[in-house]
Amino acid sequence: MKLAILGGSFNPPHIGHLALTSAVISLGYDRVILAPVFESPFKRGAAGASPQDRLDMLVASIPADSQLTVDDCEIRREGVSYTADTLDDVARRYYPDGKLGLVIGDDLAQDLPKWHRYEEIRQKTDIIIARRFHPFLEENNESNGKITSTGKFDLDKLQYPHRILDNAAIPISSAMIREKIAKNEPWKYFVPRGARVVIEERGLYSLFPTSSSQVSSSLVYRMEDATRSLVSPARFLHSRNVALLSVDLCAHFGLDSRRGYLAGMIHDICKSFSTRELTDIIERNGGKISKTEKKKPSLLHAPAGAFFLREKFGIQDDDILEAVRVHTVGARRMGQLAKIVFIADKIEVTRPIVRPAVREICQHTPPDISLDELFSLILDETVDFMRSKNMDVSQETLKLLDAMQRKTASD
Ligand SMILES: [Fe+2]
Numbered sequence: 001m002k003l004a005i006l007g008g009s010f011n012p013p014h015i016g017h018l019a020l021t022s023a024v025i026s027l028g029y030d031r032v033i034l035a036p037v038f039e040s041p042f043k044r045g046a047a048g049a050s051p052q053d054r055l056d057m058l059v060a061s062i063p064a065d066s067q068l069t070v071d072d073c074e075i076r077r078e079g080v081s082y083t084a085d086t087l088d089d090v091a092r093r094y095y096p097d098g099k100l101g102l103v104i105g106d107d108l109a110q111d112l113p114k115w116h117r118y119e120e121i122r123q124k125t126d127i128i129i130a131r132r133f134h135p136f137l138e139e140n141n142e143s144n145g146k147i148t149s150t151g152k153f154d155l156d157k158l159q160y161p162h163r164i165l166d167n168a169a170i171p172i173s174s175a176m177i178r179e180k181i182a183k184n185e186p187w188k189y190f191v192p193r194g195a196r197v198v199i200e201e202r203g204l205y206s207l208f209p210t211s212s213s214q215v216s217s218s219l220v221y222r223m224e225d226a227t228r229s230l231v232s233p234a235r236f237l238h239s240r241n242v243a244l245l246s247v248d249l250c251a252h253f254g255l256d257s258r259r260g261y262l263a264g265m266i267h268d269i270c271k272s273f274s275t276r277e278l279t280d281i282i283e284r285n286g287g288k289i290s291k292t293e294k295k296k297p298s299l300l301h302a303p304a305g306a307f308f309l310r311e312k313f314g315i316q317d318d319d320i321l322e323a324v325r326v327h328t329v330g331a332r333r334m335g336q337l338a339k340i341v342f343i344a345d346k347i348e349v350t351r352p353i354v355r356p357a358v359r360e361i362c363q364h365t366p367p368d369i370s371l372d373e374l375f376s377l378i379l380d381e382t383v384d385f386m387r388s389k390n391m392d393v394s395q396e397t398l399k400l401l402d403a404m405q406r407k408t409a410s411d
């Protein structure tokens with residue numbers, strides 16, 4: 001297997017790093033080994049994330065990509081990370097075919113002969129010089145390897161064998177991303193999703209806290225992936241819209257928005273399951289199937305969904321499970337989150353249940369409308385809609401509507 005090594009701080013890894021690996025692969029390498037430094041000889045005492053955080057971000061950034069791997073030998077060695085040591089270490093463990101490719105940025109090319117054990121590096125590797133983005137040079141992508149970081153050095157003057165990689169110098173750097181995060185400027189799409197999750201969950205680079213949610217962002221991402229794999233594409237878009245409406249309503253009524261997103265995202269997770277599958281899930285979890293559900297099995301996806309989420313994904317949050325369980329017909333004594341997901345599900349743009357004027361009230365909720373009033377309004381609309389279509393309205397829903405109308409009248 002032909003292997004190339006790309007070292008660096010990856011502080012944090014960004015899409016420019018990943019784009020560079022694709023360019024390296026296109027030279028005929030089978031795999032690129034990403035080797036994060038413990039301490040760079042060029043940036044001693046560099047600020048930012050810890051070696052473990054950088055390693056975790058990098059691993060999280062390359063899911064399912066068999067052309068990339070991460071090697072932590074420099075981090076395990078600790079101390080200053082010298083490329084020559086890493087080359088020995090990698091050659092000993094990976095048995096590459098032919099020489100290892102060593103990818104270095106054009107900003108380092110001129111000084112390579114000064115590196116620790118340079119002669120060995122030169123003999124053992126095929127040196128690949130990649131273009132880096134240099135904010136102070138105007139003609140980055142037109143440089144054709146002629147100009148390096150200082151603008152004073154011509155790569156043609158290099159005295160050692162090398163290959164210039166014709167990669168695009170994407171105008172992104174880790175330093176720029178660190179600065180943006182610390183200043184609360186837009187940054188999140190400059191890094192791969194996995195790295196973003198680590199940054200958000202660990203609050204790296206002085207991340208401005210945007211959420212004090214009880215729900216981790218990795219759980220939200222995981223459940224969004226699970227939902228996408230279990231429902232139809234149209235149902236997924238519906239779920240996402242319900243999630244977004246739940247976020248807005250949670251923000252308006254002072255609830256945890258990320259919990260709202262998660263509950264909305266997963267409320268229909270069992271929608272594509274057969275009646276047999278739904279019944280099995282409910283029965284093996286000790287649930288009961290109501291008369292209404294027997295008559296209308298399409299309702300089973302709600303209670304089955306709550307059981308399934310706990311059984312399969314370990315979700316224990318009672319409010320989220322309740323929101324999933326009761327989102328079709330409602331229930332007496334529903335919690336706030338359950339009411340919000342119920343509303344979001346009914347006003348979602350692809351569904352014809354509520355009148356446009358009512359949808360607008362929900363999306364521009366006046367400050368004097370309580371959650372109960374809004375819920376009562378949507379319940380009323382839902383019952384009207386079902387009657388207009390000659391659909392059966394469950395006794396539970398009618399009782400709930402009656403109770404809500406009496407409650408909001410007396411408030
Ligand atoms: Fe549903």
Ligand SMILES: [Fe+2]
Nearest residue numbers: 238267268345
């Ligand atoms: Fe739904």
